[in-house]
Amino acid sequence: MNKLLELKNVSLTYYTLTDEIKAIESLSFYVNEGEFVSIIGPSGCGKTTVLSLIAGILTPTNGKIIFDGNQHNVNKEQLGYMLQKDQLFPWRTIEKNILLPLEIKKKVNKNSIDYANSLLDKYGLSGFKKKYPDQLSGGMRQRVALIRTLVFNPRLLLLDEPFSALDSQTRLQVCDDVYNIIKEQNKTTILVTHDISEAISMSDKIIVLTERPAQVKSIYKPVLDGATPLKRRESKNFGVYFEKIWKDLHK
Amino acid sequence: MKKENVSKQHLLYIKKLKKENLLVWILRSLILVLFLGVWELLARLNVIDSFITSCPSKIAVTIYTLFAENSLLYHISVTLYETLLGFLIAVVLGYGIALLLWWSNRAKRVLEPYIVVLNSLPKIALGPIIIVWCGSGTKAIVFMTILISIIVAIITMLNGFLAIDKDKILLLETMGANKLQIMQKLVIPGSLPTLISMLKISVGMAWIGSIMGEYLVSRAGLGYLIVYGGQVFKLDLVMASTIILCLLATLMYALVTLLERIVIKYKQ
Incomplete structure (x- = not known):
């Protein structure tokens, strides 16, 4: 399999007036094309920082981030970022919200608008095009946020705890929903989460991080029955992985 | 949007709400009318000096x-x-x-x-x-x-x-x-x-x-x-x-x- 993203001995130190804080120290891992990878770690270990580095919002103090064989800047054209809350702009209609990345990238044309509309149709949102975000439920809004991320056809998706703002019922549904869309669109994905079950049920590979400064503690490739996260939660081995990761996080 | 079947309780609720709004309007206007009326009356009865206080008619x-x-x-x-x-x-x-x-x-x-x-x-x-x-x-x-x-x-x-x-x-x-x-x-x-x-x-x-x-x-x-x-x-x-x-x-x-x-x- 083709490595889409590789981190080689990446470190990040940041400074305040009184402190020098090592957030990440020689972190190395890779993500294959088409893989769904979760990054899990104790809270405050710098999971989000890892995503910011990959997204090119932060620059590593040391080490290399290689995207698609390219050592230089991460190409933002190929990268979709999804945040904890949907962050839909309340003054824009659903349609306009989805076109936002295209406007920023100056790629609004007939083809891209058609593609956006086809995504809206496919994922049952075409009836809500002219509605404003506050008229949609939390789960629907998160689906819109995902489509906004997919609209410019990125090669790598970065998801920063995208379900944590939802209540637990909706959460399982949206988790399934998002997973299915991502698999259908065949996107390479990195998910940051603190929820062990979520990581196991969704991922091909789980990277467990240590406390700060973050390093790789262990890597799991869960083998589970079931096609969707909900089904995978019922799998026999699920508990085994859960226990292992839980121990890794609390030792 | 008009709903065909509004329940009795709902109608009652709407009626209550409208009544409350009407009452607020009436009280508001009453304050103004009362204020102007008393002002005018006191001035006419020479209780207050309209040279200093003026009065609504003037x-x-x-x-x-x-x-x-x-x-x-x-x-x-x-x-x-x-x-x-x-x-x-x-x-x-x-x-x-x-x-x-x-x-x-x-x-x-x-x-x-x-x-x-x-x-x-x-x-x-x-x-x-x-x-x-x-x-x-x-x-x-x-x-x-x-x-x-x-x-x-x-x-x-x-x-x-x-x-x-x-x-x-x-x-x-x-x-x-x-x-x-x-x-x-x-x-x-x-x-x-x-x-x-x-x-x-x-x-x-x-x-x-x-x-x-x-x-x-x-x-x-x-x-x-x-x-x-x-x-x-x-x-x-x-x-x-x-x-x-x-x-x-x-x-x-x-x-x-x-x-x-x-x-x-x-x-x-």
């Missing part, structure tokens, strides 16, 4: 006389011109300066103490300086209006810009947006509600500015009528002008509220 007559002499519209137009001009300049300039301060964190830090000092300073103290610099005409009044409105406009707007959700900025950055795009796509449309409140505050400020300016230097306008009326003990004139002022300020505020309804279609 005020009405004064307004009518001013109108008949064609001076009412003249004085209104003078004050309205000063207020609107000062308001517009203050709002546009204030918005621009606030945007600049949002853009450059360094400029914001450098200028912050000056803004704080200018905000605390009672602008009326600058009256003599303004008269010396701008003369004793419309220019001085408009300048006073700008001075009083602009600082609050800047501060309100800047706070609105700075209150934009950091995660939304992050989202745009991950899309590769530059600062200009963040401003265009997020900061300006996202602070529209703040702009409306800034306009509402500035309406009030502009009226303070123009009337204060007229107290200082003018030869015409509603502020002039009030000062003149006070000096020659024509309380009818003072009251009449004050009431017209009330109406104009309320009208201008209502216009901003109307603008709000047109511009902001989403729930905040």
